[in-house]
Amino acid sequence: MKFIAKKPREGINVSDEHPLVEAGTLIVGLTAIFTIVALALIFIIEVALYFVSTEAEAELFSGWIPADLATVSSSDDRREQTQLLVDRLAAHWAETPYEFRVEIDDSDVANAMALPGGLIIVTMGLLDQVESENELAFVLGHELGHFRNRDHLRALGRGLVLSLFFAVITGNDVAGIGISATDIALRGFSREQETRADAFGLAIVHSEYGHVNQAARLFERWGASDEDSSAIASYLSTHPRPGDRVEQLQNIAARDGWRTDGQITPLAWPAP
């Protein structure tokens, strides 16, 4: 039997649907695809982090320091005192695999961050803002909370976490991955990550002092000052609103029956 090709009817490539309906379908479809891809990437990160143990991470990054950091001398008194305070606070987190290292970034902009391998960076600008050890202890405890939840690795971004994963698998050096502190500081954490880090930080402070008095006082001051100071803008851009944090911390303290009065410990160096 001979096959005779029929001519297609006119307008076969023109859809019967209204163009707007087609555009809508396309947008919904693309959104669905992007959502699936994003969820898949988040899942891959979680799997990668599962295989990069904290021990492996701590070992890989021991001695590592981001290239863009302007650190003060290791013999600086404030660095040593802050290190001692971190050591005291970390002692309440018995099972931690990290050996925390403190570096002070010689920057006027207030900030504190958690970096791979147990590196905690605090800026001179932040040390200038705290008025008691209790205030500083909470800021540091909050950063310990990010280590606890491994937020600091998620903040590296998907590409870097996957590079880290392959570095662990292949035994390569992490120096080639190229992580900068600025990158991480700009990325910031989600609201839930911040809330969990705050809860952990407050618990650490409570364990250390037996009360949580003045833990949130730095944020009370920042919340009360309506001047949009560039000195604290960077910290505020990557952390929740000070007022919200203060309220949340008060709620935690009330829920757990923690004392909100108690003796304040002065800073180990003269207050500004």
Ligand SMILES: [Zn+2]
């Ligand atoms: Zn944080």
